[in-house]
Amino acid sequence: MDLNLTDEQQELVSAVRSFLTDRCPSDVVRASEPLGFDAGLWDAFCAMAGPTIGVPEKLGGGGASLLDLELVCEQIGGHLAPVPFVEAAVACRSLSSSGDPGGPLLDGLLSEPTRVATVALRPAVDGVARLVPFGPVARAVVGMDGDDLVVVEAVGDGVATANLGSSSLADRSLRGPDRTVLASGESARVAHALALDEWRTLMSGALVGLGEAALAIGVQYAKDRVQFGQPIGSFQSIARDLADAATLVDGARLLAREAAWAQVDDEEQFAPLASMALQFATRAARRASNVALHVHGGYGFTLEYDIQLYYRRAQAWPLRLGDPRRGAADLADALFGPVEGA
Amino acid sequence: MDFRLGPKSDAFRAEVREFLDEHLDEETIERAHRTGTMHDKAFHRAIGEQGWLAATWPAEYGGQERDPFEMTALRDELRLAGAPTDGMGLSVIVCQTIRRVATDEQKADFLPRALAGRICMSLGYSEPDSGSDVASIKTTATRDGDEWVINGQKMFTTLAHVADYVFLLARTNHDVPKHKGLTMFLVPLDSPGIEIQPVHTVGGERTNATFYNDVRISEHYRIGEVDRGWDVMTVALTFERGGFGLSEADRVWEQAVAWAEGTRRPDGTRVIDDPYVRERLATMRTNNEVARLLAYRTSFVAATGGLPGVEGSMHKLFYAESMTSDAAELVDMLGAEGVVQRGEDGAPVDGWVEHLFRHAAVTTIYGGTSEMQRSIIAERGLGLPRSGR
Numbered sequence: 068m069d070l071n072l073t074d075e076q077q078e079l080v081s082a083v084r085s086f087l088t089d090r091c092p093s094d095v096v097r098a099s100e101p102l103g104f105d106a107g108l109w110d111a112f113c114a115m116a117g118p119t120i121g122v123p124e125k126l127g128g129g130g131a132s133l134l135d136l137e138l139v140c141e142q143i144g145g146h147l148a149p150v151p152f153v154e155a156a157v158a159c160r161s162l163s164s165s166g167d168p169g170g171p172l173l174d175g176l177l178s179e180p181t182r183v184a185t186v187a188l189r190p191a192v193d194g195v196a197r198l199v200p201f202g203p204v205a206r207a208v209v210g211m212d213g214d215d216l217v218v219v220e221a222v223g224d225g226v227a228t229a230n231l232g233s234s235s236l237a238d239r240s241l242r243g244p245d246r247t248v249l250a251s252g253e254s255a256r257v258a259h260a261l262a263l264d265e266w267r268t269l270m271s272g273a274l275v276g277l278g279e280a281a282l283a284i285g286v287q288y289a290k291d292r293v294q295f296g297q298p299i300g301s302f303q304s305i306a307r308d309l310a311d312a313a314t315l316v317d318g319a320r321l322l323a324r325e326a327a328w329a330q331v332d333d334e335e336q337f338a339p340l341a342s343m344a345l346q347f348a349t350r351a352a353r354r355a356s357n358v359a360l361h362v363h364g365g366y367g368f369t370l371e372y373d374i375q376l377y378y379r380r381a382q383a384w385p386l387r388l389g390d391p392r393r394g395a396a397d398l399a400d401a402l403f404g405p406v407e408g409a
Numbered sequence: 410m411d412f413r414l415g416p417k418s419d420a421f422r423a424e425v426r427e428f429l430d431e432h433l434d435e436e437t438i439e440r441a442h443r444t445g446t447m448h449d450k451a452f453h454r455a456i457g458e459q460g461w462l463a464a465t466w467p468a469e470y471g472g473q474e475r476d477p478f479e480m481t482a483l484r485d486e487l488r489l490a491g492a493p494t495d496g497m498g499l500s501v502i503v504c505q506t507i508r509r510v511a512t513d514e515q516k517a518d519f520l521p522r523a524l525a526g527r528i529c530m531s532l533g534y535s536e537p538d539s540g541s542d543v544a545s546i547k548t549t550a551t552r553d554g555d556e557w558v559i560n561g562q563k564m565f566t567t568l569a570h571v572a573d574y575v576f577l578l579a580r581t582n583h584d585v586p587k588h589k590g591l592t593m594f595l596v597p598l599d600s601p602g603i604e605i606q607p608v609h610t611v612g613g614e615r616t617n618a619t620f621y622n623d624v625r626i627s628e629h630y631r632i633g634e635v636d637r638g639w640d641v642m643t644v645a646l647t648f649e650r651g652g653f654g655l656s657e658a659d660r661v662w663e664q665a666v667a668w669a670e671g672t673r674r675p676d677g678t679r680v681i682d683d684p685y686v687r688e689r690l691a692t693m694r695t696n697n698e699v700a701r702l703l704a705y706r707t708s709f710v711a712a713t714g715g716l717p718g719v720e721g722s723m724h725k726l727f728y729a730e731s732m733t734s735d736a737a738e739l740v741d742m743l744g745a746e747g748v749v750q751r752g753e754d755g756a757p758v759d760g761w762v763e764h765l766f767r768h769a770a771v772t773t774i775y776g777g778t779s780e781m782q783r784s785i786i787a788e789r790g791l792g793l794p795r796s797g798r
Binding site: 300301309314318322328333343347406 | 414679687696700726783786794797
């Protein structure tokens with residue numbers, strides 16, 4: 068057993084962390100609202116670690132593992148960075164495993180990684196994928212339309228649907244002249260299921276980072292804020308909630324990293340672990356941001372304090388895929404097989 | 410990163426399974442649950458003869474120098490098998506402490522017998538009025554010539570009725586702050602003046618209240634320096650919190666899944682296909698996975714030279730609290746039959762879910778309450794100011 072990161076992973080994490088600390092303070096996050104995307108930040112981010120780092124080396128990518136990507140996503144989430152790294156990394160890997168049909172687009176992304184590719188997590192209805200993450204700014208959308216896994220190369224209209232998490236969301240058509248079918252039937256379903264498990268894992272990483280950062284804000288406030296002549300962190304009811312949240316965040320981090328590790332080293336367990344990771348990271352991030360907001364007292368619900376940025380996103384981000392309790396049902400399918408006769 | 414325990418641990422796990430097949434029968438498990446005494450002399454002796462009470466010890470003590478990942482495998486398998494291991498856990502804590510603080514003469518007397526599993530130890534810290542605030546104990550030890558005379562009462566002296574010694578903390582000095590007037594003793598439980606009364610718990614385990622009335626012991630039974638008993642306890646506590654593995658929740662989850670997959674409702678549908686059942690079992694599996702990871706992390710910290718203080722507290726807090734809430738969910742999931750106890754006809758999951766519900770409440774208390782774990786996490790982990798207790 069080894070829970071330490073490799074030297075290369077530590078370098079990657081520290082490079083991403085110092086970049087985002089420098090380039091993505093909370094006023095950048097606020098300025099990106101309501102679009103939920105910062106083009107300048109994304110360009111600069113891609114110059115350091117673009118989404119094609121997860122594409123195999125033999126196809127011209129960086130050869131990063133899902134675990135490497137998960138570590139990047141922890142930092143993305145920790146800074147609430149308004150960039151499409153999670154979805155773009157998943158889309159690039161989906162294209163790279165599609166063989167010839169996705170080849171030309173993948174080559175285009177490799178030479179111009181700032182071009183946003185995204186994934187429609189939920190299947191299209193009547194050809195339209197609803198509330199696609201980074202749909203407003205994506206120039207390529209990978210998703211399921213009926214029995215087909217398709218990619219549509221078209222430019223978004225740059226307008227986000229107003230939403231709780233100030234995420235970049237818009238409906239996107241998965242039909243039209245610029246569409247390429249990547250796979251059909253069973254192979255399409257298998258490919259998309261893998262993409263969803265990768266998304267679950269990377270989103271878990273982002274939520275872990277979010278939870279960790281929200282907790283740190285809450286802890287600092289509890290140390291600084293004095294009431295009744297004492298720092299409020301010395302009151303047991305406050306310390307207790309923060310300790311619970313810290314435990315959940317640590318557990319969520321271990322589980323998200325285990326899921327990412329399993330994708331290479333324990334393949335059979337990957338799908339259930341990805342579902343577990345998302346279920347638990349959702350719980351941890353929501354609890355941590357809720358506790359941290361509450362610790363702020365009245366300031367916690369003012370827009371002026373940053374904690375509300377975390378609180379809204381912790382609720383909203385996991386919903387890109389749908390009801391989290393539905394996720395528990397998906398996990399049950401992975402663990403116990405499908406319902407008899409269903 | 411690598412989330413596997415590794416080949417050495419896996420090989421030892423196989424060895425432990427083989428041992429359990431040979432030395433642990435259903436009757437031993439059943440008797441432990443029936444009596445609430447989670448200790449079996451013959452099984453304890455077999456574990457001792459196997460060298461596993463000294464599994465982590467250096468070779469000079471006859472130990473096997475096993476690493477934390479091998480110990481995790483040992484604990485996992487004992488737990489999954491439902492083995493009665495209280496005597497093992499308590500004896501190891503006392504022996505580890507003796508090894509660090511006792512005289513050579515004491516080590517030569519106690520360690521070989523204890524590590525071979527021929528004798529068993531119990532702990533005497535808590536008292537009726539001193540639980541988490543253990544330094545406030547009232548039991549006294551007074552010097553009388555070459556002897557010590559012990560008077561007082563201890564609470565939760567688990568296994569005292571079958572053990573040979575109690576590792577007893579007593580007040581030896583009333584004129585100093587409460588932490589500085591304590592001394593540790595290893596009191597033979599067959600000494601005149603000791604009375605043992607059973608205390609039965611909601612978890613089905615039997616523990617004891619023990620009474621000490623002019624119990625006379627020689628200097629040989631004083632462990633560590635006079636008035637330095639708090640330091641001795643601190644050493645002992647580090648062994649109470651280190652190195653964890655799977656829990657009862659993992660064992661009962663597997664049993665509940667097997668039951669739900671193999672049981673049909675009157676309408677012919679499988680229990681496992683009920684959406685309420687599926688969601689609960691899936692959610693509990695996630696919690697168990699997190700508990701396992703937090704447990705294995707303590708082994709990793711220990712294996713890499715650290716002391717898993719905050720990590721140990723996080724594991725203890727999470728596994729006990731989630732086991733408690735998950736056990737309640739599982740009892741509900743079984744519906745009206747969820748209350749039927751082990752041994753009754755038609756007890757679902759052989760009554761293990763009902764048992765888990767009662768057992769889980771105990772785990773949030775013993776070995777440091779959830780409240781104490783949260784304080785440790787808040788103060789040592791998050792750096793929050795020390796709270797008023």
